[in-house]
Amino acid sequence: MFFLKELPSQQMVATYAETYGADPAHITSALLMMRRASLLIRRLDAYFAAHGLSQLRFLVLIVIDREPERQSLAPNEIASRIDVSKPVMTRTLQSLQQDGLISLAASQTDKRSKEAALTAAGRQQLQDALPGYFRILSEEMAHPPAAGD
């Protein structure tokens, strides 16, 4: 989470930009982008929390659901579609299973691995969360950020 409510002054940016051949406009736009993205992510996190989810839990459900030809994915495959470390994936899948949103079965073909599939509750939770998710994204980009945002 990035956050400086007031950006570095134009003078400060200009001084460093000059010295190091960087473009002050680029620096400012990078800072604005990070602040805007951070605010959006914060808003999404609050939304997911209200739905008993989190960014990662939501993404896991999406990734399993959107696989066209299959009912389940291995944790390994899920992790490769989302940029997250293996231990975090292990923990997240276990918590989703505890909450009844996915099932975790031993893989038939690879004894090291597992098969994660959506339960009916998981599919429902995903369907419940998707509309608001897209609405937030759309709203956020519909209006440019105000200066003081």
Added chain:
Amino acid sequence: MFFLKELPSQQMVATYAETYGADPAHITSALLMMRRASLLIRRLDAYFAAHGLSQLRFLVLIVIDREPERQSLAPNEIASRIDVSKPVMTRTLQSLQQDGLISLAASQTDKRSKEAALTAAGRQQLQDALPGYFRILSEEMAHPPAAGD
């Protein structure tokens, strides 16, 4: 940290956008912005770690340093300039003090409060980190993200 390596398909976005009156282009650009910002933040985190800092530790040093008329700020004032909770500020200031980058003294005027000031080492650490920080921001925005980024 946001991350879905492959964005939701155009069809999926279009379906939801239609149903809920959202603009598919807005949704896609929001997802791209979050991914781009996440990659940049990750890169900055790695940079700060190499300098014995973190995003927040760096921001705290900047905020104290850039105060034009004063040598020190209260934790409360620092927290109000950065968007971070009080307990995190407490912890961060203590760690910066342990590392010798700031001094923390009791406030003369308010017995509840403290005064955080940069040490010479803290000022030096900040000066060392600033050029690379601005360089990364500038580089990042200099080239538009590739499709597979």
Added chain:
DNA sequence: CCCATTTAGTTACCATGATAACATAAATGG
């Protein structure tokens, strides 16, 4: 003035990210 409220900081606890080290199974190649 004094008691209630507000403010500043801290403590305790939880969520969620990472890496390192490990056990076990699969794959590979001599």
Added chain:
DNA sequence: CCATTTATGTTATCATGGTAACTAAATGGG
């Protein structure tokens, strides 16, 4: 075919964010 290497998942530990509840001090209305 067996030994080494690679791949999968887990555990342990750490970093860094949050909220709730607490203490102590300042503030302010009666």
